[in-house]
Amino acid sequence: MSPTAEYADILARLADTLESRLPSHGGDPRSSYSAGLLARGPDAFLKKIGEEATELVMAAKDGVPERIVSEAADLWFHTLVALTHYNLRPEDVLRELARREGVSGLAEKAARGGGGTP
Numbered sequence: 719m720s721p722t723a724e725y726a727d728i729l730a731r732l733a734d735t736l737e738s739r740l741p742s743h744g745g746d747p748r749s750s751y752s753a754g755l756l757a758r759g760p761d762a763f764l765k766k767i768g769e770e771a772t773e774l775v776m777a778a779k780d781g782v783p784e785r786i787v788s789e790a791a792d793l794w795f796h797t798l799v800a801l802t803h804y805n806l807r808p809e810d811v812l813r814e815l816a817r818r819e820g821v822s823g824l825a826e827k828a829a830r831g832g833g834g835t836p
């Protein structure tokens with residue numbers, strides 16, 4: 719099995735798990751890290767997204783592949799927690815990326831009247 723096929727549904731499965739951690743689904747902060755974040759609300763998980771994004775930037779600047787992957791995974795995970803709170807799914811983001819596929823970022827920016835470097 720190719721790595722892509724092996725991991726194809728990990729985001730959906732993780733989203734299912736996170737939904738089960740919502741307060742409305744009985745998520746228990748005593749036994750679940752994500753239930754704790756979801757119970758504390760946006761201030762808690764949005765702060766984590768900011769921290770993880772910064773940690774990813776620092777890892778990338780250091781250029782250590784294992785740390786870049788680890789910090790990117792932390793950022794994706796906390797982003798999924800946020801999506802869950804707002805009743806959104808990773809499939810919604812994947813659909814948006816699919817919609818953009820093949821559309822140059824430069825062309826899209828020009829269509830919006832933007833210019834300059836990325």
Ligand SMILES: N=c1c2ncn([C@@H]3O[C@H](COP(=O)(O)OP(=O)(O)OP(=O)(O)O)[C@@H](O)[C@H]3O)c2ncn1[C@@H]1O[C@H](COP(=O)(O)O)[C@@H](O)[C@H]1O
Nearest residue numbers: 732735736739749750751752753754766769791792795796
């Ligand atoms: N993928 C993850 C995942 N990635 C990162 N993390 C946690 O995210 C936190 C990252 O925060 P930091 O790196 O800042 O470490 P920290 O200082 O300990 O964190 P804080 O105390 O600052 O929150 C750590 O506690 C990690 O364990 C994750 N926690 C859970 N999952 C997945 O979510 C599922 C459900 O987890 P629970 O909700 O805990 O049952 C798990 O089975 C996993 O599949």
